[in-house]
Amino acid sequence: MISKLPEKRLTLDRDEPSLLFAVNELLQTGGFDFDEWWKEFVKPSLDPKTKKPLPNWTKPKFTDRTPKTEKNIGRWIRYYPDKNDETTFYDLSGTDRDLVHHITALTYQQASEDSAKSGKNSKPQLEGFPLIELYFYSSDRKKGIKRIRCAGYTDNPKIANLKLAQSVTPADIKRWASKIKTIFGDTKYVWKKGKECLSYSGQIARLQGLEGYAYVQDPADGIALFTALLKIFDSTPDPDGFNKSGTTSTTKYKKPTKEVTVAGEKIIPDEKRPIVDVEFERAVLKLPLLKKPILLVKKNVVIYK
Template sequence: MPQKSTTKRLTLDKDEPSLLFAINDLLSTGGIDFDEWWKEFSKPPNNKLERESWTKPKFIDITPKEKSDIGRWIKYYPDKEDENTFHKLSGTDRDLVYHINAIGYQQSGSVENIPGKNSKPPLKGFPLLELHFISPEKKKGVKSIRCTGFTDDDLIAKTFKLVQPVTPADIKRWAQKIKTIFGDTKYVWKKGKECVSYTGLAARLQGLEGYAYVQNKQDGINLFTALLKIFDYAPDKDGFNISESTSTTKYTKQTKEITVAGQKVTPDERRPIADCEFDHAVLKLPLLNKPIPLVKRNVILYK
């Protein structure tokens, strides 16, 4: 086959620049409009239970001007109020959507990303224990832990021998543990300004990786230790880290009314400081459409 001349350059007819633009746009975005996707992603969930533990995200575009033709670079904050926790992401719009979803799955204990070097074990499909705390002033807090090694999907249990199907006996045992550790002791989560995180491979394998706002480091360690006791786990002492917010307004109680859509409202506290006592716990199974009530205060609801 004769070779094409290398001296003749490719050119576009006068009506073809729009095609070149479309190709470049497709390469830089991956075929997804990130800004349109973000509008939907950053909306609060409709489900009331999901809304209680939801945090509003934000991102900052840090794409260098000289590199605007290769995609976008952003700083992504899963919680816009937590300025200390962010991820630097780059790539096409499609890449950014993928990475943000992967981070969300990872934080909630539902990772669905492709395993790779140093990747963390996926937790999707494991049951989720969700514990709710409330203060006398109705300030709320929610902490969760995954039941690693269990699944509600019989096919997965039969295919992968590392997990076993959830049984009523398992649920009763978890409910009893929660009653003993949190209900009988009237456990109090003292929410404060310091952020204690529990992370690492051990935390991941135990089904508990995240952070909590507390009054001091020991309160945070005590909270994570109590959660791990549900499964008779001991915490990894090297898995704890602590940070403190420098914000002067984040924890201020809102007393001034503002006008929203023509109505007077008093905004909720952005990060309430309160002593939240254990109130109730539920079990969430991926294949069920609603949570299973387990414990209310010191009363076991699951029979």
């Protein structure tokens, strides 16, 4: 006699532990408790020597603006860097881990902005974050360099202790090296340099550590280049952050062919914006406290072990 199979049950009984709730909680938080982190973050920063609050400390605050729905994934908050200044705020969203990353990046940005001796309307500095440099070369050794900051990471123990950024670990470096090998090395990535100038800028670009520009033959090539760089950190570019600029002159960036005399020697000046394909060759990591760069990848081989 064939026994009847029990009916499949796709829901959990009320008295059973809610696996669905646990999964939903993991999606919302990213495995990180924002509220616990916030309790520590809002404590005044202390001078490591005197143990007294730093004089420029301003207490932040946030308001939770997450829609009250059962299917909600993530949180929406309005973050105020200074709780007494209602005019300066940022609308942030994502998992708990995402929110922590956004706030630490904003804090790092503000610290750099306050300390930078810059002119009117200058953009916040990205100095202080670890820096990855990627080198590209043509067959005749013309060079291209692209840089991206490791936003949200630091090699400075003081900054890490204040929870303004995560300490860079060997595991982080290995992960970045592996990503670069896959994205640039294995594909023999080619940057098509040209006379067009495509820039990537704005608040999101700065928070991603990738505000800058590239000379390209076509804007689509530039977008692809910035997209590839951001893949190192599993991020994507802001579509509204791209701008194209150029010139109406037909001679401004023309390849020089006439010799000029410099200090008694005849030379042909280098082309300002050559049309040339440069292929990925290597990538290095520069840490502010380390005196020499760390070689991460050479062609399609991970060097950092």
